[in-house]
Amino acid sequence: MSDDVLLQAARVVKRFPVSSNALFRRSREQVHAVDGVDLEVRRGETLGVVGETGCGKSTLARCLTRLYPLTDGTVVFDGHDISTLSRQALRPYRLQMQMIFQDPYSSLNPRRRVGSIIGDPFAIHRMAGGSTRKRQVQELMELVGLNPEHYNRFPAAFSGGQRQRIGVARALALRPKLIVCDEPVSALDVSIQAQILNLLNDLQRELDLTYLFIAHDLAVVRRVSDRIAVMYLGKVVELADAEELFDRPRHPYTAALLSAATDIDDEGPRERILLRGDVPSPIDPPQGCRFHTRCPKARELCATAEPPLESKAGDASSHQTACHFPVEEGEQLAGGSTAA
Amino acid sequence: MTQAPPTVEAFEARPVEDTRLIEAKGPWRLAWERLRRDRVAIVCFLVIVLIVLVAVCAPLIADLVGHKPNATDQLGGLTPEGLPKGPSWSHPFGTDSLGRDIFIRVVYAARISLLAGVVASTLAIIVGAVVGLFAGYIGGMTDSFLARTMDVILSFPFLLFGIALVSIVGPSLGIVIGVIAFFSWASVGRIVRGQTISIKEKEYIEAARSLGAGDVRIMFVDVFPNLIAPVLVYLTLLIPAAIVFEATLSFLGLGVIPPTPTWGNMLAESLGFYQVAWWYVLFPAAALLITTLAFNLLGDSVRDALDPRGERLFRQ
16 A cells, blocks of 8 residues: 555445344345445545435445444555454544534534534543643634634534534544545535535645545535545446546446536536436345446446446546446437437 | 714724623523523422422421321310311311321321422432433344333333232332332333434434544433433423322322321321311312422423423524
8 A cells, every 4th residue: 555545445345234123023135335345545635425315425434434334345544454443442543534524403412512512522532621622622613713702602503504613623623634524515505515615625735634525516526526436326436536537427327427417617508318217226236237227328248247447448547437338538328318 | 074084993992792791501591591481380389399398397387286297186186976177276277087187297298299209200210311321322132122121111000010019018108119110210211212312313423433432421421411301301290290109009008008197098098088078188189289280380391491492482
């Protein structure tokens, strides 16, 4: 593993048993939430992860931070394999990787004051007590653009954007190396989204942070990410530099996803690729390529052999695609229709 | 006339915001303020304080009125026909079939009722909260086992169980409190378990976990503060239920042994005389009614005050 990789995931698998009643019934059905993901997060970059609801983005994030035990695979953080560590053994790593959550209303305990919420990381790791802690908490509040005088307020006194700032301050408290942002702006108004994204951007530069940024909003991901991974049904189907991915998507799913996004800069009508059917159930994912049931380019091979995530032959860039028959530049996808 | 240009002083003269005002009112403060504005709650609270005072000062009151709770007065306390005497200056609530003063017996009975009510409900709340918290938080087999145990207890015919138990070990106040607590904790446990399960799914629990917090810390620092409000409401509603429960057991002769007065056994004794001595039934029953009513209404007010949805309605 090269030195500039902060977090490396290899063949990470997470399955959940379907509604097991602990006493009477043990179900053998499982949701394949994350099914063999290889991913690298490099120091100082922002790696975006996009995909539809239910594709396993959030589960992947929780596997990488070991909030969930892995079903299989390894996660190496900063040179240390953390994939099988116990909760107690993980504690030192918790200092170095933090999470920002999606819902600023549910991620702050309504019965506790902001000061003690942001001070929680210090309390849990028994660092900086008393007035030192208070001072540090107030510095953090200032850092994320909150009034330090509001130290004693309860979360209910803050707006959604301010609450998300509190969440950011809590994540920053221990000066982590990696911050996993699980859809940090999807619950916020558009105007507030920009503020939070700017804040995250400024903090990254000031504090030398690495972000794993999960979102379903393509515009948001494009704006913040250096590289982007596209997920479909528990798998990474395409991974490329942000601009490369938006300019030259190779996986038909990525192409369809991008075509569905609204874009103000768009000139004139453009191709809108309409996918047939629904996302198959992750309890029983399709054989071969997961996307073949809906893919306009699917052939026989796709239903039997699973394509690996790899670079195109003769392409020096880091653009990787898991597809037998990737989209060529300028190609019109069958099943596509032109929307106004 | 020339207008003075705006000066720097104009800005500096603005009063500096008093930072002490920023100290936030917590949810408890807000609930307390709402409760204080609730007249029913204030009246009920005062009634309860009065009953507690009366119970605590029962020996003083006995000295004051000059009657002992168990002193029988065959000559002055009964009519020539041997029947209870009605209310008079010397016996404000009348006398009972043995010529005892009903007023002082009602006063002394308040001690038993409050003791049984408060001790039994506190026991039930503690056991129920701990069991519910663990069951809800740990989940899995532990939860299944504890939840089914609570279901079993709630489906017990508690009166039959009480009768059976007392006939084996004999009646006493300790047994009464034990029986009440045993049959009350399960409903507390159920409520706490449900709350815990719903809180466990909140992102702030996950946030605590991602910070490296242990289970014990999460249970007591993150989950528990959210349980205090429902538990407090339940406590104020459980106390009157326990008082009635104690009265029921005593009424059936399964509770506190006579001659120690309780409202329940006084009512039981009065049954043979209600046609000739209305006061014999009325005063213990009224004491029971007023006490349970005050606790119940206060409980309702506490619930209203703590309910965050009520908060929004109030502010408009």
